[in-house]
Amino acid sequence: MNDTDTRTSTDTGTGAHPAAAPVPYRLVGSNGSPYSLKLRAILRYRRLPFVWELRTERNRAEFAGLRPPLIPILRYPEDGSFHVDTTPIAEDLERRHPGQRSILPDDPAHAFLCHLIEDLADEWLTKAMFHYRWAYDADIRYAGLWIADDFFPDRTGEAREAAARDFASRQIERMPLVGSTPENAPVIEESYHRVLAALEPHVGAYRFLFGTRPALADFGLFGQLRTLATDPTPLAIMRAEAQRTESWVRQLDDASGVEGEWIAARDPLPEAVRALLRLCGEVYLPFLAANAEAAAKGKDEFEVKLMGQPFRQAVFRYQVKCLAELRRRLGELGDEARGRVRGTLEGTGGWEVLAG
Numbered sequence: 330m331n332d333t334d335t336r337t338s339t340d341t342g343t344g345a346h347p348a349a350a351p352v353p354y355r356l357v358g359s360n361g362s363p364y365s366l367k368l369r370a371i372l373r374y375r376r377l378p379f380v381w382e383l384r385t386e387r388n389r390a391e392f393a394g395l396r397p398p399l400i401p402i403l404r405y406p407e408d409g410s411f412h413v414d415t416t417p418i419a420e421d422l423e424r425r426h427p428g429q430r431s432i433l434p435d436d437p438a439h440a441f442l443c444h445l446i447e448d449l450a451d452e453w454l455t456k457a458m459f460h461y462r463w464a465y466d467a468d469i470r471y472a473g474l475w476i477a478d479d480f481f482p483d484r485t486g487e488a489r490e491a492a493a494r495d496f497a498s499r500q501i502e503r504m505p506l507v508g509s510t511p512e513n514a515p516v517i518e519e520s521y522h523r524v525l526a527a528l529e530p531h532v533g534a535y536r537f538l539f540g541t542r543p544a545l546a547d548f549g550l551f552g553q554l555r556t557l558a559t560d561p562t563p564l565a566i567m568r569a570e571a572q573r574t575e576s577w578v579r580q581l582d583d584a585s586g587v588e589g590e591w592i593a594a595r596d597p598l599p600e601a602v603r604a605l606l607r608l609c610g611e612v613y614l615p616f617l618a619a620n621a622e623a624a625a626k627g628k629d630e631f632e633v634k635l636m637g638q639p640f641r642q643a644v645f646r647y648q649v650k651c652l653a654e655l656r657r658r659l660g661e662l663g664d665e666a667r668g669r670v671r672g673t674l675e676g677t678g679g680w681e682v683l684a685g
């Protein structure tokens with residue numbers, strides 16, 4: 330027997346020492362948190378080594394001082410620093426690992442539209458996630474318990490029930506803050522149906538919004554839909570109206586084996602993308618504009634007509650930044666790409682908001 334015969338599959342072939350495993354990122358989050366599942370799916374697709382850890386009662390003290398107090402939290406391996414907010418994290422990961430299975434389309438106009446759809450998912454579709462979870466009795470009961478199992482893994486019996494009740498009542502108290510009220514429910518629920526209707530004819534294990542590889546927009550939608558596909562009421566709707574989308578969500582959770590291409594700059598945009606952009610133009614961008622205008626006037630609350638109905642909620646500071654950020658990105662586009670974005674958004678109501 331010679332040396333070659335005794336090598337194991339982990340040997341490097343250069344000597345006796347196997348290759349060292351790269352030090353992983355540490356992702357701390359929760360199964361009930363759409364943004365946690367979004368970032369986990371991104372790390373998997375991009376083949377970035379990480380360990381997944383629930384944020385629980387046991388590790389809560391470690392993150393107590395972190396501001397803003399959000400999950401998911403990503404710990405960088407080289408210096409142990411903690412990072413929150415998945416959109417800037419996803420962009421930082423692009424800078425940190427250039428050329429490695431990027432999730433931003435190469436074409437700048439498509440990249441802009443990708444950011445816009447991700448924003449729709451993160452900031453608007455999330456209202457559907459929160460609304461369905463805390464508006465109906467079956468969902469309140471189920472979500473209270475399954476989320477308590479993540480956060481309080483050591484509690485059983487009555488202590489577990491109590492944790493679920495406390496968590497549910499805290500979330501229910503927050504509903505008006507994010508606009509999840511009975512008056513706004515029709516607009517929020519209709520938005521969910523429209524997202525499902527947009528995706529259903531298009532998505533598949535190898536079919537994404539901007540090509541045969543997934544983009545940030547797909548992952549943003551994925552995060553919200555993954556949790557919507559867990560709570561009973563929105564799951565039943567998805568199964569009845571969009572079962573292929575349900576399959577797509579299951580598949581995108583781990584797309585580490587997917588290899589694909591972006592659509593070309595000159596290719597027509599898929600109808601799914603167009604339908605989601607119409608929702609941005611008719612609903613999400615007017616909502617952002619009304620929120621920003623109310624904030625600029627120092628108001629605490631605003632009302633805007635969406636889908637022909639009044640929609641009212643408290644001013645949300647973070648979403649003022651979202652609009653400013655979209656406008657900044659648009660301002661950075663060259664004339665040709667900007668022209669294509671304009672051609673796509675004009676007529677949806679969205680161009681006027683973004684260019685204003």
Ligand SMILES: N[C@@H](CCC(=O)N[C@@H](CS)C(=O)NCC(=O)O)C(=O)O
Nearest residue numbers: 362363364398399400401414415416
């Ligand atoms: N824009 C943030 C939103 C993150 C977020 O809202 N996370 C929620 C859970 S889904 C949160 O941490 N809420 C406070 C808490 O759970 O204590 C992101 O993309 O990461």
